[in-house]
Amino acid sequence: xxxxxxxxxxxxxxxxxxxxxGRLGRPSWPLxxxxxxxxxxxxxxxxxxxxxxxxxxxxxxSGSGLEFPSPIVWDNFARAWEMVGFGRSLMVTxxxxxxxxxxxxxxxxxxxxxxxxxxxxxxxxxxxxxxxSGLFVPFTVLILPLIKLTAMLxxxxxxxxxxxxxxxGIAFNSLLYIAFLRSIPLELEESARIDGATTWQVFWRxxxxxLGPMNATVGIFAFLGAWNDFLLPQMMIANPELxxxxxxxxxxxGEFNTEYNLAFASYLMAMVxxxxxxxxxxKWVMSGVMRxxxx
Amino acid sequence: MTQATALTxxxxxxxxxxxxxxxxxxxxxxxxQRDWAFRLMVFPAVFLFTVFLIxxxxxxxxxxxxxxxxxxxxxxxxxxxxxxxxxxxxxWAPYGFTFFLAIVCVVVVNVLAMAIALGLNANxxxxxxxxxxxxIPMVLSALVVAYVFTFLFNSTLPxxxxxxxxxxxxxxxxxxxxxxxxxxxxxxxxxxxxxxxLIYLAGLQAVPRELYEAASVDGASAWRQFRSITMPMLAVxxxxxxxLGFRGYLGAYDIIVAMTGGGPGISTMTVSMRIxxxxxxxxxxxxxxxxxxxxxxxxxxxxxxLRVSRKGxxx
Numbered sequence: 001x002x003x004x005x006x007x008x009x010x011x012x013x014x015x016x017x018x019x020x021x022g023r024l025g026r027p028s029w030p031l032x033x034x035x036x037x038x039x040x041x042x043x044x045x046x047x048x049x050x051x052x053x054x055x056x057x058x059x060x061x062s063g064s065g066l067e068f069p070s071p072i073v074w075d076n077f078a079r080a081w082e083m084v085g086f087g088r089s090l091m092v093t094x095x096x097x098x099x100x101x102x103x104x105x106x107x108x109x110x111x112x113x114x115x116x117x118x119x120x121x122x123x124x125x126x127x128x129x130x131x132x133s134g135l136f137v138p139f140t141v142l143i144l145p146l147i148k149l150t151a152m153l154x155x156x157x158x159x160x161x162x163x164x165x166x167x168x169g170i171a172f173n174s175l176l177y178i179a180f181l182r183s184i185p186l187e188l189e190e191s192a193r194i195d196g197a198t199t200w201q202v203f204w205r206x207x208x209x210x211l212g213p214m215n216a217t218v219g220i221f222a223f224l225g226a227w228n229d230f231l232l233p234q235m236m237i238a239n240p241e242l243x244x245x246x247x248x249x250x251x252x253x254g255e256f257n258t259e260y261n262l263a264f265a266s267y268l269m270a271m272v273x274x275x276x277x278x279x280x281x282x283k284w285v286m287s288g289v290m291r292x293x294x295x
Numbered sequence: 296m297t298q299a300t301a302l303t304x305x306x307x308x309x310x311x312x313x314x315x316x317x318x319x320x321x322x323x324x325x326x327x328q329r330d331w332a333f334r335l336m337v338f339p340a341v342f343l344f345t346v347f348l349i350x351x352x353x354x355x356x357x358x359x360x361x362x363x364x365x366x367x368x369x370x371x372x373x374x375x376x377x378x379x380x381x382x383x384x385x386x387w388a389p390y391g392f393t394f395f396l397a398i399v400c401v402v403v404v405n406v407l408a409m410a411i412a413l414g415l416n417a418n419x420x421x422x423x424x425x426x427x428x429x430x431i432p433m434v435l436s437a438l439v440v441a442y443v444f445t446f447l448f449n450s451t452l453p454x455x456x457x458x459x460x461x462x463x464x465x466x467x468x469x470x471x472x473x474x475x476x477x478x479x480x481x482x483x484x485x486x487x488x489x490x491x492x493l494i495y496l497a498g499l500q501a502v503p504r505e506l507y508e509a510a511s512v513d514g515a516s517a518w519r520q521f522r523s524i525t526m527p528m529l530a531v532x533x534x535x536x537x538x539l540g541f542r543g544y545l546g547a548y549d550i551i552v553a554m555t556g557g558g559p560g561i562s563t564m565t566v567s568m569r570i571x572x573x574x575x576x577x578x579x580x581x582x583x584x585x586x587x588x589x590x591x592x593x594x595x596x597x598x599x600x601l602r603v604s605r606k607g608x609x610x
Contacts, residue, residue, distance in 0.1 A: 042429060167348050252442070
């Protein structure tokens, strides 16, 4: 790939994801209408989820599902919360996510820094290639032995899931960090070293803060991956009391379950945290993900 | 994303080494301290990587040559599992469906994502709110989304179709082995279009505006500009999206578990679902062999795609 293109895209992607500057002329109305119509494919299912969550069982049984709820049943949320043990699940999912994000950032930035600054040494080059091989090992190959292993070590629960989330991202995240570290001038750390800082102090006080944008990118990927993951917790967490939010939604799929109002109330509660976070941090998330996409 | 990096193929440049000459020569003690710090920084990643990625992979390889059921006793069976795989129709049916699904999803997702990216990049009103809406699916759990759509496809759509007199749509597509893949492709596309669109959007923003200005001055039509400027500039992003997408769709799991569970029959069973079944299904070793075969096939496909795209790109 032409590196010039990637650089230009990165520059374009980091700040003005918004309207392009310098574009003249009036907006195209036919195109605007077409795009709004297309966006209904996203909005209608969301609208559907919201109205379903507020309906009474009787209303769900009678209509197509798209009608406005009448009466509005707020109680659905409290009952769904109780039924799936939502509070506990939320806590487990939040803890897994927080530690996965923090772990990914700390572990990967450290190894990337060590490799980038010792690139002239054989051992570090070998470590780099070793970690890179992780890009080619698909999850499906190791999941079965992995579950045996975590069960043997007694971490077949949220701890194991967190560790695997961190491991799964090592190859890709380290690559991102190493590419980014190349753009940080060495002079900055040299002056800190001359002032007597140790390697750890240099890393934490000089390098780590400079990695900010890449920390954001890695953090967003780790967040979305951990929060929404289904396969790993479903397979690995042995104790159903400690299951994550996506997995507990399976509860409503039982053959005898007809309480769709509670199911949708629960789906909506599972969607809301990331939805709100995204709407508020949109610009930041988009530029962060785009940075990862380009590298 | 991973392949994107492989494509750009950027090894960490020799900046530190080349700049090393300008570095004040450290005293021996400081040098040793520095070495230890660097070693400790590498340790967590290499340790976790070895224990939780390399070791399990090797264990999987080992058991694929045994008769291990997931519990109890086992013995070596040599290539027995691999031989059995190649003559087992219950294995090949999921392979067929998985590849079919991956190809259909790659085509559908890339066509729509490119159209959306072009639309978002064009001069439209309310761009920011419209873009926000299009990217919402990116942050939602695919499983929960699939549950919502299952209800839409099972109840809402047939009911609406019935009232409109559209008989073929009046029964649920998910219950019919010949149509169950359609809702699955729909939901897969719904959840993965934003990520793909984002990469195209990044590509479109990299196209210099001057190119379009020069083309308009020369009297090139909008279609001509798209074909001669936009498409060539997006080619590299198309390749990234195809390779990443294909690899992702080959691992399809969540959405299908939620929508059909692999049914009706095993018509929508994917390879990943088959392999996961090995955990409690009593055929641990057999599925371990299956997962390795699947791995080799996906690896070959990725390498071929990369090779072909490199060739196409250098033309």
